[in-house]
Amino acid sequence: MSQPGAGFDIYAHLQARPSPHMHCPHCNGVGGASPNPELVFACNLCGAPRIMMPDGMPVEPATLGLLQKADRARKKRGFLAGLGVVGAVGAAFGLLVTLITFFISVGWSLLPALLFVAPSILAIVFARGARGAATKEIASSIDAAWISAAGDLVRAGKIKSAADLSRVTGVDPGRAQQVFTMLTVDADLGASHVRIDAGPVVAQVPVDPRFAALEERERQAEAEASAALDARAKGRSG
16 A cells, blocks of 8 residues: 655645635525526526625625525516415315305305405416516516626726636626626716726726717707797797
């Protein structure tokens, strides 16, 4: 049996520290994250949405709050899915009992219909509508969280472009470009929590031509309204 070389420590792996990316701020578990089609990245242990910041940089409280909001909506949607299944089972059971009692007494068949069928159908309808609202809340919260995180990274001087965002966080380049576009729009609208010129680095992001056209139409509408008011005022004075 060969002996280990000098300086070999068989317990070295016990002293190793996991990468900050492995630690989940939601469940405090050490399991890392994987790409997710809806949440972008999700914890491998609890399934909560994650944003993996570079160089051990912590996720700011505002960003974490948005991720937690998305996670609550995700769990709510899961509960509503279960409610829909219970409603479907209850409706099927109620219909069966209603059919059985119908052959015995038409009047008595109304009782299971009112006790089981009607509430179950209402539960199914409610669950379906609420699930749609929860899905929209997840999407909006994830977008806001990534915009907030990108703003933090720009202010910290970690990134200058969408390519940098994709490189340091591992997010898909298309998603990174989408986030930077939304970040630029929010900055142009004066959103103080995502201003990209507040730090030492100014992000170079192309301006969306759709918003430039919208601003031009707004200026023209203001000019036309002002001209109409001046003409009306002159007509009254005349």
